[in-house]
Amino acid sequence: MKPLLEVADLHVRIGTSHILQGVAFTVAPQGVTAVLGRNGAGKTTTLKAVLGLVPKTGTVRLDGQDITGLPTHLIIRRGLGYAPEDRNVFAGLTVTENLRLAERGRGPHRYDQVYEMFPELKQRGAQRAGTLSGGQQQMVAIGRTLLNDNRMLLVDEPTKGLAPRIVTEVADVLERASHDVPILLVEQNLALVRRIADHVVVIEQGSVVHTGDADSLLTDPELTRDLLGVA
């Protein structure tokens, strides 16, 4: 199976920090690929580098096409949906306005699917996004990526700081979405990763130290402890 995304020799330097030091991995055209690693390893920076949000060297290919030098808006137009760690909802706009802003191209845009997955977004359509809870804002952030016909979703720590019930809801949605579109997921919640990830990429201090299928890593307590510092 040809990979959907191929990242090779990715370096990111910001100021005097050499944050990514030759990151290389591929993303399969199906399922969930989880990017794991300790705090500060370089997971978020990896997603940002793929999206052209930080200066980088190396190569990034999507569907075999080199997208390394493209500006972010053109990378997004190739079909990447991004739900960033800080959710980036427009606080002063309503839920519906936030979703409308995310529409790309002529559509059709999948409002039915988004509202079916997150009925609360329909009920709260007229509410200003800045007054939503963290979990509801996360629904907006993920809902935006599901509106368009994307080749891949990049989702950064979607469950950070959320109550257990919302974590389960977000996990359900990601699992369902992954049947239609592959997801590159940064996530610290290993129970969630165990449940929905097919593949893993482990980053340590700016380099990839392990890739493989999720089960082989997460059912091996010693390897999990060595690579992630947790049981």
Ligand SMILES: Nc1ncnc2c1ncn2[C@@H]1O[C@H](COP(=O)(O)OP(=O)(O)OP(=O)(O)O)[C@@H](O)[C@H]1O
């Ligand atoms: N704009 C920046 N300027 C300077 N250093 C940065 C910048 N962005 C990230 N870093 C540093 O790069 C390293 C990797 O950060 P990154 O956010 O990618 O880590 P992460 O693996 O996503 O961590 P976490 O799990 O804590 O979110 C960290 O040491 C961070 O402090």
